[in-house]
Amino acid sequence: MFEFIKNSRKILGMNSRNLKFIRPYNLKKAKRLADDKLLSKRMLRKNGIAVPKLIALIKTREDLENFDWQSLPDSFALKPNRGFGGEGILVVYGKKKNEDVWIKADRSPVTVEDLKNHIQNILDGSFSLSNTPDVAFFEERLQLLKLFKPYAYKGIPDIRVIVFNKVPIMAMLRLPTKDSGGKANLQQGAIGVGIDMATGVTTSAIQGKNKFIEKIPGTRLNLSGIKIPHWKTILTLAAQAQQISGLGFLGADIAIDKELGPVILELNARPGLSIQVANLAGLKERLERVSGLKVKGLEKGVRMGMDIFGGEVEEEVEGISGKKVIGAVEKVKFIGKNGKEIEVDAKIDTGAYSSSLDSELAKELGFGDLLDYFKTLELPKNFKREEAKTIEEDLRKKYLGSHQDLVDIGLVFSSHGASIRPAVKINFIMDGTSVVSRTNITAREELKYRMIVGRRDLKKFLIDIK
Amino acid sequence: MQTISPIIQYFLASGVPLDTVILILMLPIIATFIAFLRQVVGIKAFGIYTPLIITFAFLATNGIKYGITIFIAVILVGMLMRFVLKPFRLLYLPRVAITLTIVGILILLLLVIGGALRRTGLAAVSIFPILIMITLVEKFVAVQIEKGNKTAVILAFETLIISVIGYYIASWSPLVELLVVHPWITLLTLPINILLGKWTGLRISEYFRFKEVIKKI
Numbered sequence: 001m002f003e004f005i006k007n008s009r010k011i012l013g014m015n016s017r018n019l020k021f022i023r024p025y026n027l028k029k030a031k032r033l034a035d036d037k038l039l040s041k042r043m044l045r046k047n048g049i050a051v052p053k054l055i056a057l058i059k060t061r062e063d064l065e066n067f068d069w070q071s072l073p074d075s076f077a078l079k080p081n082r083g084f085g086g087e088g089i090l091v092v093y094g095k096k097k098n099e100d101v102w103i104k105a106d107r108s109p110v111t112v113e114d115l116k117n118h119i120q121n122i123l124d125g126s127f128s129l130s131n132t133p134d135v136a137f138f139e140e141r142l143q144l145l146k147l148f149k150p151y152a153y154k155g156i157p158d159i160r161v162i163v164f165n166k167v168p169i170m171a172m173l174r175l176p177t178k179d180s181g182g183k184a185n186l187q188q189g190a191i192g193v194g195i196d197m198a199t200g201v202t203t204s205a206i207q208g209k210n211k212f213i214e215k216i217p218g219t220r221l222n223l224s225g226i227k228i229p230h231w232k233t234i235l236t237l238a239a240q241a242q243q244i245s246g247l248g249f250l251g252a253d254i255a256i257d258k259e260l261g262p263v264i265l266e267l268n269a270r271p272g273l274s275i276q277v278a279n280l281a282g283l284k285e286r287l288e289r290v291s292g293l294k295v296k297g298l299e300k301g302v303r304m305g306m307d308i309f310g311g312e313v314e315e316e317v318e319g320i321s322g323k324k325v326i327g328a329v330e331k332v333k334f335i336g337k338n339g340k341e342i343e344v345d346a347k348i349d350t351g352a353y354s355s356s357l358d359s360e361l362a363k364e365l366g367f368g369d370l371l372d373y374f375k376t377l378e379l380p381k382n383f384k385r386e387e388a389k390t391i392e393e394d395l396r397k398k399y400l401g402s403h404q405d406l407v408d409i410g411l412v413f414s415s416h417g418a419s420i421r422p423a424v425k426i427n428f429i430m431d432g433t434s435v436v437s438r439t440n441i442t443a444r445e446e447l448k449y450r451m452i453v454g455r456r457d458l459k460k461f462l463i464d465i466k
Numbered sequence: 467m468q469t470i471s472p473i474i475q476y477f478l479a480s481g482v483p484l485d486t487v488i489l490i491l492m493l494p495i496i497a498t499f500i501a502f503l504r505q506v507v508g509i510k511a512f513g514i515y516t517p518l519i520i521t522f523a524f525l526a527t528n529g530i531k532y533g534i535t536i537f538i539a540v541i542l543v544g545m546l547m548r549f550v551l552k553p554f555r556l557l558y559l560p561r562v563a564i565t566l567t568i569v570g571i572l573i574l575l576l577l578v579i580g581g582a583l584r585r586t587g588l589a590a591v592s593i594f595p596i597l598i599m600i601t602l603v604e605k606f607v608a609v610q611i612e613k614g615n616k617t618a619v620i621l622a623f624e625t626l627i628i629s630v631i632g633y634y635i636a637s638w639s640p641l642v643e644l645l646v647v648h649p650w651i652t653l654l655t656l657p658i659n660i661l662l663g664k665w666t667g668l669r670i671s672e673y674f675r676f677k678e679v680i681k682k683i
Contacts, residue, residue, distance in 0.1 A: 007680045008668055015505060016666035087612065117555050126558045126611060187613070210675055277675075280682045 010282030012273060021164075021287065025248025026269045033245055034269040037081050038137060040245065047244045049237065050263040052077075055138040064119055069100050069112045075141040078115065080122040080134050086185035088127030090118055091141060091155070105154035105182045143258035147229065150221055151175050155182035158255040158265055159195070159228065160275060161238035162283065164248065165293060166301030168235040169286040169309055171195040172275045173202055173228065177217070186274050191216070193223050194279030198310020200231025206278050234262045235302045241267060243298065249287075281309075323462045324431045332451060333429045337366030337405075344450050346430070348463055352454035354410070354423065355437050358444035361451065367424055370405040371441065374422045385413070395420070410440055433460050471649050484646075489522065489636075491645045491652045496521055496632045498655040498662075503628060505662045508671025511625040512605045520602065520625060521632035523595035530633055532588050534626070536573060536599050541622045543569045544606040548615065558611070562604050569600050 012021075026034075033040050041051045055076055058064050074095040080088040092102035092110055102110045121127070122136040148157050155176030162170045172192045176182045179189030186192050186209060193205040205223035207213050215221055228234070238252040241264055251271025256262050276283050286309060295301045332346040342364060346355075359371055377399060383391055388411045395409045408423035421440035428435055430453070437457045444450055470478075477487050500517050503509040511517045524533040547565045556564070573596060580588030610618040635641065644651060673680070 004680055007683045008673060008676070010683055011668060011672070011676045011680060013666075013668040013672045014508075015669065019664070019666050084612075121555075121557060124557050124559075131558060131608070210678070212678065273672075273676075277679050280679050282679065282683055285683075 007282070010285035011276060012283035012287065014273065016284065017270075017273065021249040022270060025164075026250075027246065030246040030248075031269040034247055034250075034267040035082055035084075037079065037083075037266060038135065040267050043244060044241065044264055044267075047240070049240060049244070050260055052142055052257075052263055052265065053140040055140060057138075058119055058123070058136045061120075061123065064116060064123070069115070072102075072138065073140070074102070077139045077141050078118065078122075079137055079139060080127040081137060082128040082132070082134050083122075084128075086183045086188060088118075088122055089183070090115075091182070093141070142255050142260075142263065145229070145256050145258055147226075148175075148256075150219075151216060151223075151226070153177045153180075153182055155180075155184060156255050158184045158253045159234055160268075160271065161235060161252045161254060162271055162275065163238050163242040163250045163252060164287050165290045166239055166242065166295040166298065167290040167293070167308070168197065168238050168302060168305035169290060170275055170279055170281065170283060171197065171235075172278045173226070175216070175223075177207065179207075186272065191223065192274055192278035193226070194275075194281070195228065196310060197235075197308075198306045200228040200234070202226040202228070204278065204280050206274065209274050210277050228256075230256060230262050232302065232306075235305060236298065237262055237264060239298050239301050239305075323460055324433050325464050326431050326461050327464060329449070330430050330453070332453065334361075334365055335427060335429075336364065340365065346451040346453050347449040348458065348461075349452040350455055350458065350463065352452055354456045355439045355454045356412070356421070356444070356452055357424075357426075357439045357441050358447075358450040359441050360443075360445060362424070362441045365426065367405055367441065370403055370422060370424065373403050374406070379420050383418070385418075388413075388418070407438060408440075412440060412442070431461070435460070470646055474646060474649055487649075488642055488645060489525070491649055492636045492642075493518070493522075494652050494655040495641075496636060498658055499632060499635060500628060501659060501662050505665050506667075506669060508669030509624050509628065510621055511628050512602075512609065512621055516602065516605050517625045517628040517632065519598055520629040521636060523598040524629055524633040525636055526595040527591045528587050530630065532591055533595070533599070533633075534630070535588075536576070536591075536596060537602070537626055537629075539572055539576060540569050540599055540603050541606060541619070543572055544603045544610070544622075545615065545619065548607070548610055562607050565603050565607055566600060569603050573600060 033043060038054070038057070041054065044051050055073065056067070056071070058067060075093050076091075078090040078092075083089065090104070090110070092104055094103045095101065096103065096109070100112050102115075104110055119136045122134050125131040125133045128134040142156050144152065144156055151157065153176050157173060157175045160172045160174060161168050171194075173195055174184040174186065175191040175193065176184045177190055181188065184190050186206075189208050191205055191207045191213065194203040195201070196203055202224050205213050207217065213223065215223060234254050234256075237254055238250070241252045242248075242250045245267050247267065247269055249269075249271070251268035252264060253266040253268065254262050255265050273283070289308065290304070293304070295304065326348060328348050329345055330348060331343055333341060333343045335341055342361065344361065357365075362368075362371060379395070380391055392409065392411050399409060400406065405424050406422055407425045410421055410423055412419055412421055419442060421442050423438050423440040426437055426439055428437060435457050439451075439457075474484075474487055478484060497514060497518055500511070500514050503511075504514075520533075520537065524530050527533040527536075544565060547568055551561055551564060577589050577591075580586070606618055606622055609621055668676070
């Protein structure tokens with residue numbers, strides 16, 4: 001019971017959606033843009049974002065009377081500009097030969113007379129909020145992706161992404177069904193499938209507002225485990241749409257066209273709450289986690305969304321700190337001077353300042369010449385610890401610049417005593433992050449790891465001792 | 467019997483009927499009640515105006531059963547006319563006008579039948595509450611178009627329930643007497659509404675809607 005109340009605080013309800021998020025973050029101007037499909041289309045396109053192409057616009061009865069019906073392509077979508085909840089949208093898939101008759105998804109014919117009537121209704125505001133007069137427009141019909149073909153009933157699935165503070169925080173795939181009449185609208189009975197933010201793979205699913213399902217009704221098709229293509233592009237598009245529209249709390253509807261790839265269908269200033277049920281996750285918790293974060297750029301925001309809300313704990317830490325989490329031993333990949341790639345296990349050693357590399361390994365990486373040269377140098381022996389500083393400085397003055405690979409000379413005190421080591425500049429990749437390192441070279445053949453990574457090269461990482 | 471508040475006595479002396487004063491003082495209370503149901507419980511109904519005005523229509527009919535009968539008759543016609551008018555593909559306003567006409571005729575028939583069955587109470591209902599309830603059909607048709615038949619029926623049912631409860635609140639004699647003695651009480655609805663207007667918690671209905679999510683987080 002206590003747990004129930006605690007968890008219920010993670011859910012976003014109508015009251016707090018309206019008062020805490022829509023009111024302060026979606027200003028009137030931005031809302032007006034979202035409610036006006038044509039305007040938001042134009043705005044997005046101007047900013048280089050892919051949207052379905054506009055075919056024609058009908059603003060008045062006169063436009064309607066003078067419209068050239070022959071100019072329409074075989075397939076198109078007819079929409080009211082200020083429609084909501086998917087109402088008033090008419091989609092045709094083909095045209096009869098030598099006749100001005102189009103075919104709907106359910107194979108019923110649509111005549112010019114039908115179109116006129118529908119447009120008339122749109123103009124009269126039958127589908128717009130509070131019945132204000134509206135504008136109708138024809139838009140190109142998107143081509144269904146092969147992957148979605150078995151899942152979608154006679155319509156185009158779309159992906160709803162909620163973006164807040166530049167971070168995409170939750171997403172849902174919406175599949176049109178027989179009940180929804182081919183429309184991707186949950187209220188009308190479409191299927192909503194939760195998506196893992198990191199990978200774009202679907203998780204749990206609901207039909208309508210809150211009926212949990214596992215398979216598409218009447219089929220054996222599993223709804224979980226669908227990998228959505230272009231996932232990162234989709235999230236980036238949504239984040240871009242937020243930037244352009246100025247909607248602080250945005251629900252972006254994105255469809256994937258066979259040829260165009262991801263395109264923005266619609267912007268929503270009052271996104272619905274069922275996405276929480278489909279994802280079995282609370283929006284409020286996620287909103288609160290990203291609010292107040294300073295998100296520097298689009299790329300960063302998308303990255304954070306994927307990391308923070310993408311399932312694994314390790315990735316969460318990485319998302320928050322911006323640092324990679326590594327273990328006490330990590331694989332390190334070098335690209336040698338000769339272009340040779342070598343991967344070794346390295347010990348992460350926070351007791352050492354700089355990293356050090358085994359001399360045999362250094363030879364393999366193309367530093368053999370330097371090592372031979374270094375052996376010819378006259379180096380002091382048996383010095384005291386107090387003298388180290390002056391000796392180091394002397395050596396640097398004398399020899400730095402004498403060999404192209406020699407970037408530093410260091411005195412290192414280790415458990416084996418003191419040694420004078422040459423240091424080289426080398427890049428390596430650890431856990432997908434590249435590090436520009438200044439590594440000293442020493443004989444480590446009797447040691448277990450051929451390399452240790454010191455503090456100097458660990459700035460981008462957190463260490464997890466497992 | 468406590469004394470009538472001086473201000474109400476003044477109203478009465480100026481010729482304002484007591485019933486009118488009570489109804490006006492009651493209005494904020496019913497409105498607040500509806501706001502509470504929406505924000506805290508999560509009952510939507512047809513906004514605030516419709517349940518409020520239906521409550522008062524119920525108060526004005528002699529006996530709530532006639533009010534409920536007329537209400538249900540109006541909704542039934544609204545549902546029926548959607549199917550009847552569908553093939554004609556009419557524009558919105560003419561469609562509502564036709565529906566209103568049919569509702570009007572049906573109510574007239576009800577009154578006649580009531581009279582024939584010697585149920586004079588129905589025929590004696592004054593015309594204004596009846597007209598108010600007939601216009602309910604526009605709200606119903608609008609929701610039908612926007613959100614579908616099922617939602618419209620659910621919202622109509624919620625409106626009916628709210629209005630019935632509102633009717634019993636408004637005709638609850640201890641409350642009426644309290645208002646007569648302390649009319650200022652009605653102003654208490656202002657701070658209550660300020661609180662309701664700032665309320666960001668989950669609605670009771672949302673605990674049910676998100677039950678599974680809350681369990682599985």
